[in-house]
Amino acid sequence: MLDWVNTILQGVLLGGLYAMFAAGLSLIFGVMRLVNIAHGDLIVLAAYVALVTTEALGIGPLPAIVVVVPVMALIGYGLQRGLLNFTLGDDILPPLLVTFGLSIIIQNGLLEIFTADSRKLQAGPIEIASIHLPGGIALGTLPVIQFLVAVAVIGALQLLLYRTALGRSFRAVSDDQPVAQLMGINNRHIFALAMAISLAVVAVAGVLLAVRSNFDPAIGPARLIFGFEAVIMGGLASLWGTLAGGILLGVAQTMGARIDPGWQILAGHLVFLLVLAIRPSGMFARPGQ
Amino acid sequence: MNGAMRTVRVGSAGPAHRLVFALLAAVVLGLAAAPYWADRDGIRLLGEFFAYAALASLWNLLAGYAGLVSVGQQAFVGLGGYVMVTLAIFVGVNPLFAIPVAGLAAGVIAVPVASLTFRLRGAYFAIGTWVVAEVFRLLCAQIGALGGGSGASLPARVVLGIAHDRAMREAITYWVALALMLAVLGVIVLLLRSRFGLALTAIRDNELAARSNGVEVGRVKLLVYVLVAAATGMVGAWIFLQKLRVSPDSAFDVNDWTALVIFMTVIGGIGSVEGPIIGTVIFFIMRESLSDLGSVYLMILGLVAIGVMLRAPRGLWGAVAARTGWQVIPLRRLLRLE
Numbered sequence: 001m002l003d004w005v006n007t008i009l010q011g012v013l014l015g016g017l018y019a020m021f022a023a024g025l026s027l028i029f030g031v032m033r034l035v036n037i038a039h040g041d042l043i044v045l046a047a048y049v050a051l052v053t054t055e056a057l058g059i060g061p062l063p064a065i066v067v068v069v070p071v072m073a074l075i076g077y078g079l080q081r082g083l084l085n086f087t088l089g090d091d092i093l094p095p096l097l098v099t100f101g102l103s104i105i106i107q108n109g110l111l112e113i114f115t116a117d118s119r120k121l122q123a124g125p126i127e128i129a130s131i132h133l134p135g136g137i138a139l140g141t142l143p144v145i146q147f148l149v150a151v152a153v154i155g156a157l158q159l160l161l162y163r164t165a166l167g168r169s170f171r172a173v174s175d176d177q178p179v180a181q182l183m184g185i186n187n188r189h190i191f192a193l194a195m196a197i198s199l200a201v202v203a204v205a206g207v208l209l210a211v212r213s214n215f216d217p218a219i220g221p222a223r224l225i226f227g228f229e230a231v232i233m234g235g236l237a238s239l240w241g242t243l244a245g246g247i248l249l250g251v252a253q254t255m256g257a258r259i260d261p262g263w264q265i266l267a268g269h270l271v272f273l274l275v276l277a278i279r280p281s282g283m284f285a286r287p288g289q
Numbered sequence: 290m291n292g293a294m295r296t297v298r299v300g301s302a303g304p305a306h307r308l309v310f311a312l313l314a315a316v317v318l319g320l321a322a323a324p325y326w327a328d329r330d331g332i333r334l335l336g337e338f339f340a341y342a343a344l345a346s347l348w349n350l351l352a353g354y355a356g357l358v359s360v361g362q363q364a365f366v367g368l369g370g371y372v373m374v375t376l377a378i379f380v381g382v383n384p385l386f387a388i389p390v391a392g393l394a395a396g397v398i399a400v401p402v403a404s405l406t407f408r409l410r411g412a413y414f415a416i417g418t419w420v421v422a423e424v425f426r427l428l429c430a431q432i433g434a435l436g437g438g439s440g441a442s443l444p445a446r447v448v449l450g451i452a453h454d455r456a457m458r459e460a461i462t463y464w465v466a467l468a469l470m471l472a473v474l475g476v477i478v479l480l481l482r483s484r485f486g487l488a489l490t491a492i493r494d495n496e497l498a499a500r501s502n503g504v505e506v507g508r509v510k511l512l513v514y515v516l517v518a519a520a521t522g523m524v525g526a527w528i529f530l531q532k533l534r535v536s537p538d539s540a541f542d543v544n545d546w547t548a549l550v551i552f553m554t555v556i557g558g559i560g561s562v563e564g565p566i567i568g569t570v571i572f573f574i575m576r577e578s579l580s581d582l583g584s585v586y587l588m589i590l591g592l593v594a595i596g597v598m599l600r601a602p603r604g605l606w607g608a609v610a611a612r613t614g615w616q617v618i619p620l621r622r623l624l625r626l627e
Contacts, residue, residue: 035412037360086599092411096358097555097598101591104548108584108591221543225423228416232409266427269420273405276417280408 006137007258008251013143015243015250016150017212020205021227022234022242023154024198029231031170031194032088034095038102040224042199045106046072046206047215051119061121061211068203076199080192088191103220110217118214121207146208151243153201158239160197170194222265229272235282245282248275309617320467324460336463336531338573339470343524344546345553345565347517350477352551353560354489355513356496358411361418363547364402364425365395365518367540369525371429374535377447379434384447385465388526395522399515407511419543426541440536448533466527473520478562481620489513490620493560544587552594558604562618567606 021043028034036042049071053064079102087094129141161167169190172180181187209215209223226249234245249268256267275282323335344362352358372391376382382390406417430438452458480486488509491499500506525546529535539545549572557568572590579586601608610616 033411035416037416083595091602093352093358093555093559094598094602096360096412096415097551098595100360100548100551101595101598104544104591105588108587111584112588221419222423225416225420228413229420232413232417262427262431266424266431269424269427272420273424276405276408 002136003258004255005135007254009137009139010143011251011254012247013139013147013250014254015230015247016147017205017208017246018226018230018249019243019246020150020153020201020208021223022230022246023157023239024201024205025224025227026231026234026239026242027157027201028194028198031174032191034084034088035092035099036198037096037099037224038106038220039099039202039227040222041103041106041110041220042072042075042202043206043209043223044110044215044217044220045075046199046203047119047121047210048110048114049203050121050207050210051114054121061123061207065204065207068207069200072199072203072206073196076195076197076202077192079199080195081188084195085188085191103224107217107220114217116216116218118216119210120214121210123211127211142211146212149204149208150246153204154239154243157197157201161239166193226268229268233272233275233282238282241282313617317467317471321464324456324463329456329459332459332463333531334573334577336466338569339466340524340528340531341550341553341572342566342569343470343473344521344550345557345569346473346477346562347520347524348547348550349554349559349561349565350480350489351513351517353554353564354481354493355510356492357510357514358415359418360415360543360547360551361406361420361422362517362521362550363541363543363545364418364422365399365521366525366528366546367422367425367429367535367537368395368398369522369527370529370535370540371435372522373526373529374441374443375435377443378441381447383450384443384526384530385451385461388465388469388523388530391526392519392523395525396515396519399518400511402518403511403514407507407514422541422543426537429540430537436536438537440534440539442534443530462527462531466531469524469527473524474562474566476516476520478618478620481562485509485512486620549590552590555594555604556597558606558608558610560603561606561610561616562620563610563616564604564606568604571605 021039025036025039028036046068050061050064050068053059053067054061057064057067083098083102084095087098123142126145127140127142130138131141131144132138159167161170169180169185172183172185173187173190177187180190230242230245230249232245233248234241234243248271252271253264253268257264259267320335323332327335344366348359348362351362369388369391372394373384373387376387376390377384402418402421406414406421409417429435435441448458452461481489488499488504491502491504492506492509496506525540529540532539553568553572554565555568556571557566558564575590575593576586579589582589597604603611
């Protein structure tokens with residue numbers, strides 16, 4: 001019994017990471033209806049940027065976030081203005097194909113530079129520290145920090161969207177592009193800012209991923225799929241929904257892994273398909289959407 | 290009235306098409322005779338080319354005409370391979386006969402897959418199909434009798450069942466690939482020339498307009514999805530018959546069976562019958578000349594696909610056709626006065 005409680009708690013903490021994969025995806029889908037196939041590979045790219053940063057500056061992975069976030073945000077702004085803005089339109093094929101191409105380019109570029117070797121970032125003694133809860137449950141300090149960071153990031157995104165002028169512009173271009181433009185909003189700049197923020201979230205997620213587990217250039221697509229599953233299960237266009245979706249996915253995976261290690265990922269996918277079958281609009285979609 | 294009655298005829302082939310057909314027939318005959326003029330490597334390469342040309346043409350029908358942009362077609366390639374190997378190992382069926390069974394299985398399974406993934410719109414549909422392919426891969430890795438994660442090989446007795454001597458077996462395998470590709474292309478052309486094809490072309494050009502003119506868009510899409518899945522399953526069965534072994538990672542590989550196929554289709558020209566074939570030719574030329582570069586070659590391919598998508602969204606063939614009005618396979622209906 002206690003084992004299962006522990007498993008579920010681990011799943012919840014893991015879900016925080018998935019929610020961060022999902023938040024970046026959800027933000028750009030909400031603002032410009034773009035589904036970024038390279039999202040997972042950008043997470044892995046952020047992990048490698050963190051690797052280079054920690055090695056070059058001799059700092060730990062958590063301080064390295066201060067460097068990785070602006071680097072990824074700049075890449076996001078440039079990518080959107082220089083490439084992805086030209087793919088937006090009624091046809092879904094151009095953004096899909098271009099980001100698919102980007103995915104292949106990033107994967108093979110990383111493979112060329114860093115080889116296929118598995119890497120991991122070392123965070124020091126904090127990695128083995130744990131927090132003891134009543135009832136004999138112990139939670140790793142690092143997973144708890146990761147979860148809190150995820151909640152903070154999603155809370156910050158929520159505030160940004162609903163309490164700031166920039167957030168108002170995001171919602172305006174999302175609702176009606178031509179009218180937003182008439183109101184003096186530079187859509188291309190707004191889209192690029194949205195991508196920059198998406199990749200800033202990706203940067204945090206990438207660093208946390210790199211501390212948590214091994215990574216290599218080929219693991220991006222699976223991260224994209226996890227993020228996507230969390231978005232759909234949470235219900236499109238709801239940020240707190242993506243957190244719930246991420247947690248559901250994390251719990252499904254840790255419970256699957258408890259039954260049989262080979263079932264970890266499969267259990268997550270099956271729960272996703274189940275949600276799709278019974279509640280295609282997501283578990284937490286707002287009514288009327 | 291000057292008394293001269295004029296008949297108007299609707300046809301699709303122009304006078305130049307007789308020559309084109311004669312040329313195509315000559316090419317097909319030449320290809321059929323390949324086991325007599327090409328070496329072993331050449332035959333293998335041509336067989337692989339036929340398989341990719343069929344996959345690209347099928348993906349084009351799905352995405353270019355029915356608007357179903359799937360990135361999960363590896364689900365059916367892998368399924369076809371696994372059904373073929375299972376039948377060959379456990380039932381002792383000749384793998385050649387297992388190919389149509391694999392197609393049938395893929396078509397049947399495509400129905401529930403469609404009922405789930407069709408709930409997702411646009412690009413989310415694309416990733417949904419990918420999840421399904423991942424589920425198939427992980428499930429196949431759980432089947433101990435088929436080697437789990439490391440996969441299974443076709444046993445020697447099964448391979449010898451095709452033909453005892455190796456050259457003959459390779460020739461038969463090659464002819465099957467040629468026949469499969471020709472059948473896929475033939476069915477696609479017949480489909481597009483039929484009433485159903487008219488509905489499909491209408492959906493390609495404007496889904497809303499097609500719907501308002503009475504095209505049952507949902508049914509047409511489902512039918513295309515299932516048909517393409519069945520044919521993709523047959524091609525998949527052939528691919529792993531040639532490889533003589535199947536494993537979850539190779540059978541359900543998103544890069545090999547979907548990313549490359551999409552790049553070929555887009556580079557050649559999506560939304561035309563000729564485009565995917567031309568794209569496959571370009572891909573094979575690139576691969577054979579750049580494969581020494583390793584992963585850099587895949588980066589170049591990705592860049593070329595992005596460049597084509599941005600500069601010429603209808604691909605190379607689309608750009609040529611827009612300038613010249615050419616069509617090798619007559620699909621457009623032309624009015625002619627006689």
